[in-house]
Amino acid sequence: MKKERKILKDKSILLGVTGGVAAYKSVDLIRRLREEGSSVTVIMTDAAKYFATSLSLEVASQNKVYSDLFSYPMAHINLPADADIMVIAPATANIIGKLANGIADNLLSTCFLSFRGKTVIAPSMNWRMYENPIFQENLRHLLSHGVVQVGPEKGSLACGEEGTGRMADIPDIIESIKASLSKKDLLNEKILITAGPTREYLDPVRFISNRSSGRMGYAIARAALRRGARVTLISGNSSLERPTGANFISVDTSADMLNAVNNEMDSSTVLIMSAAVSDFMPVKKSTNKIEKSGNLFLRLKLTPDIISGVGKKRTRPFIIGFAAESGERIKRAKKKLKEKNMDMIIFNNVTETGSGFDTDTNRVVIIDRKKETKLPLMSKNSVADAILDRLTEIRA
Ligand SMILES: Cc1cc2nc3c(=O)[nH]c(=O)nc-3n(C[C@H](O)[C@H](O)[C@H](O)COP(=O)(O)O)c2cc1C
Numbered sequence: 001m002k003k004e005r006k007i008l009k010d011k012s013i014l015l016g017v018t019g020g021v022a023a024y025k026s027v028d029l030i031r032r033l034r035e036e037g038s039s040v041t042v043i044m045t046d047a048a049k050y051f052a053t054s055l056s057l058e059v060a061s062q063n064k065v066y067s068d069l070f071s072y073p074m075a076h077i078n079l080p081a082d083a084d085i086m087v088i089a090p091a092t093a094n095i096i097g098k099l100a101n102g103i104a105d106n107l108l109s110t111c112f113l114s115f116r117g118k119t120v121i122a123p124s125m126n127w128r129m130y131e132n133p134i135f136q137e138n139l140r141h142l143l144s145h146g147v148v149q150v151g152p153e154k155g156s157l158a159c160g161e162e163g164t165g166r167m168a169d170i171p172d173i174i175e176s177i178k179a180s181l182s183k184k185d186l187l188n189e190k191i192l193i194t195a196g197p198t199r200e201y202l203d204p205v206r207f208i209s210n211r212s213s214g215r216m217g218y219a220i221a222r223a224a225l226r227r228g229a230r231v232t233l234i235s236g237n238s239s240l241e242r243p244t245g246a247n248f249i250s251v252d253t254s255a256d257m258l259n260a261v262n263n264e265m266d267s268s269t270v271l272i273m274s275a276a277v278s279d280f281m282p283v284k285k286s287t288n289k290i291e292k293s294g295n296l297f298l299r300l301k302l303t304p305d306i307i308s309g310v311g312k313k314r315t316r317p318f319i320i321g322f323a324a325e326s327g328e329r330i331k332r333a334k335k336k337l338k339e340k341n342m343d344m345i346i347f348n349n350v351t352e353t354g355s356g357f358d359t360d361t362n363r364v365v366i367i368d369r370k371k372e373t374k375l376p377l378m379s380k381n382s383v384a385d386a387i388l389d390r391l392t393e394i395r396a
Pocket residue numbers: 017018019020021022045046047048091092093094095124125126129
């Protein structure tokens with residue numbers, strides 16, 4: 001039986017907090033990491049103490065906060081040895097300069113030198129400091145040694161100016177930590193994913209759509225990015241955050257989605273069609289808003305079937321489709337797999353509680369040409385990883 005995938009569960013995170021205005025955000029970062037099951041040990045620089053208190057970081061982490069190199073003689077060796085990953089958030093221009101040049105003059109920089117795992121840095125500073133060519137040279141040098149950078153973002157800065165320098169949002173930092181701790185088994189794949197609903201217009205303001213939120217496709221996109229794939233996400237209308245690192249194509253109608261899939265398909269190795277593409281569209285779209293003058297009878301026609309079109313091509317990517325069915329109609333899903341020449345189909349019963357549209361969970365059966373894998377009710381994130389696991393098994 002497959003289990004929920006919790007990348008941060010039981011991970012030991014060594015968090016460096018340095019002297020930038022974003023240091024107060026570290027409390028929230030620690031809280032979120034602990035919610036995901038990690039234990040966090042904090043090292044504060046002396047300058048960080050001007051921006052956040054040791055007490056608040058101790059309370060948030062439920063752990064001792066370290067700062068002085070000479071008060072705990074073995075901490076610079078033992079703390080890194082016990083850590084699965086190092087994170088420095090916020091990372092000042094100063095610490096980035098030191099790390100890039102092998103300087104070890106405080107507990108944090110010395111721990112970095114003795115650490116053997118991955119380090120994620122979240123730079124945060126005024127835009128002038130960020131754009132400074134000496135800083136940029138230091139940053140490039142540090143990244144060339146395998147350090148992972150997340151952010152900074154463009155926006156209004158604490159100094160009242162606008163520019164690039166704001167620390168990455170906490171969910172992006174967490175995503176980057178998860179990616180750094182994930183196996184990279186999809187490095188050779190370029191995955192095209194469709195997600196969300198389509199809109200089929202009756203007139204300029206009215207349309208037929210469905211309850212799809214895009215959650216399943218977005219979860220697959222994030223999981224694939226973590227595992228090293230290049231990802232293009234074609235999405236219908238959705239209120240979800242765009243996955244950082246994906247090539248994002250926004251579409252409206254099923255015709256837009258068909259066009260986008262056709263444009264991207266030839267350069268993709270895998271196509272995952274998790275979008276809820278409307279099956280029907282109005283026979284005619286009125287150019288003006290239809291006036292309210294009594295009952296209206298709609299005539300609908302079928303939209304083009306995107307998967308069947310792709311399945312018929314001589315050279316085509318590995319195709320994964322979704323069968324959102326009401327009731328236990330696995331037989332129908334299996335028939336679809338063959339008829340549309342797909343390689344895998346994900347069956348889900350959308351009428352079951354906690355499964356299908358607009359929920360964070362899903363209960364699916366992964367059906368491919370060789371086997372049928374029934375999964376329990378799981379978060380869509382874990383379902384996404386289970387689908388990608390089967391994909392890598394088949395393509396091994
Ligand atoms: C009010 C104030 C805000 C600062 N904010 C930042 C900042 O956001 N990012 C940064 O790189 N440096 C910032 N600095 C400068 C650092 O605090 C300074 O370079 C310090 O030496 C960093 O030490 P550390 O890297 O050991 O924490 C700020 C300084 C002051 C006085």
